[in-house]
Amino acid sequence: MFGVQKATQLTSGDDEAATLRRLAGLYAYPDRPASPPCLPRPFLRANMVSSIDGAVTHNGKSGDLGGPGDRTIFRVLRGLADLVLVGANTAATEGYRQPAPDDMFAADRAAREQHPAPALALVSRSLSIPGDYTPLTHPDTVVVTCRAAPPERRAALTAIGATLIDCGDDTVDIDQLLDVCAERGWVRMLSEGGPSLLGALIDADVVDELCVTTSPTLVAGDSGRIARAPGKAALHAMRPATIITDDDGFVFTRWTRATGEGA
Numbered sequence: 662m663f664g665v666q667k668a669t670q671l672t673s674g675d676d677e678a679a680t681l682r683r684l685a686g687l688y689a690y691p692d693r694p695a696s697p698p699c700l701p702r703p704f705l706r707a708n709m710v711s712s713i714d715g716a717v718t719h720n721g722k723s724g725d726l727g728g729p730g731d732r733t734i735f736r737v738l739r740g741l742a743d744l745v746l747v748g749a750n751t752a753a754t755e756g757y758r759q760p761a762p763d764d765m766f767a768a769d770r771a772a773r774e775q776h777p778a779p780a781l782a783l784v785s786r787s788l789s790i791p792g793d794y795t796p797l798t799h800p801d802t803v804v805v806t807c808r809a810a811p812p813e814r815r816a817a818l819t820a821i822g823a824t825l826i827d828c829g830d831d832t833v834d835i836d837q838l839l840d841v842c843a844e845r846g847w848v849r850m851l852s853e854g855g856p857s858l859l860g861a862l863i864d865a866d867v868v869d870e871l872c873v874t875t876s877p878t879l880v881a882g883d884s885g886r887i888a889r890a891p892g893k894a895a896l897h898a899m900r901p902a903t904i905i906t907d908d909d910g911f912v913f914t915r916w917t918r919a920t921g922e923g924a
């Protein structure tokens with residue numbers, strides 16, 4: 662009944678390059694050979710951090726919950742991804758920058774014919790992203806929105822050079838979003854949240870893998886949890902794929918679908 666899965670230990674004295682390589686191996690995306698004329702369905706991984714008691718933020722941000730090991734995993738996941746997907750609110754709250762090329766992963770990315778850095782997709786219905794948010798005008802950033810987005814905000818963002826993609830009518834339709842990503846070759850997707858976006862992804866049943874950092878903290882307060890969505894709650898079975906701990910007491914888990922691809 663009980664399986665024993667040994668946790669991998671990350672030790673702060675370890676050589677950084679060796680640690681990054683080891684993690685890149687553990688977190689490698691599954692091979693998804695393209696089968697023309699069908700486009701491969703993207704593999705969607707989400708990464709979130711939470712306190713032991715389930716808080717997704719402290720003082721309104723996730724930063725206080727993180728640590729060096731968490732930042733290393735974050736770096737590795739970006740080093741492997743074609744696309745970073747993030748809710749516009751998180752991008753603004755957490756001061757997201759455009760993902761930059763990382764020398765540590767350059768050779769492997771080139772071998773996989775990936776761009777040097779992942780693209781960035783900001784998900785928003787309101788398009789209330791400040792016009793001076795610099796990633797907006799970067800050629801590798803897209804804003805994923807829907808046809809109900811306010812026309813004046815659409816015009817304002819288009820005028821400053823932002824690339825807007827409509828997926829759906831009243832809200833961003835997640836299946837359409839995945840189709841757009843497949844068309845653009847973004848088959849290794851990484852969602853960095855936040856909770857509303859993850860909730861929408863879970864609702865659409867497109868989460869192939871969830872990476873959760875458990876911060877060795879208790880927070881209480883009124884912070885939300887890592888996913889939320891209106892309406893009826895889902896119950897999708899997952900199974901643990903890797904468990905990693907570090908010297909600071911963080912636990913990094915990687916959960917994949919219990920059935921189907923990625924299991």
Ligand SMILES: NC(=O)c1ccc[n+]([C@@H]2O[C@H](COP(=O)([O-])OP(=O)(O)OC[C@H]3O[C@@H](n4cnc5c(N)ncnc54)[C@H](OP(=O)(O)O)[C@@H]3O)[C@@H](O)[C@H]2O)c1
Nearest residue numbers: 709710717723748750751785786787833854855856857858
């Ligand atoms: N602990 C963690 O790992 C973690 C990770 C990320 C964020 N956070 C924290 O979470 C908080 C933000 O929470 P949140 O739930 O508001 O963040 P969020 O999921 O990043 O942002 C929600 C916004 O994304 C857009 N959105 C999401 N799904 C959509 C859909 N299907 N269609 C259209 N738009 C969609 C909407 O933008 P518009 O309002 O523009 O329409 C919505 O307001 C922040 O405090 C942040 O620090 C924590």
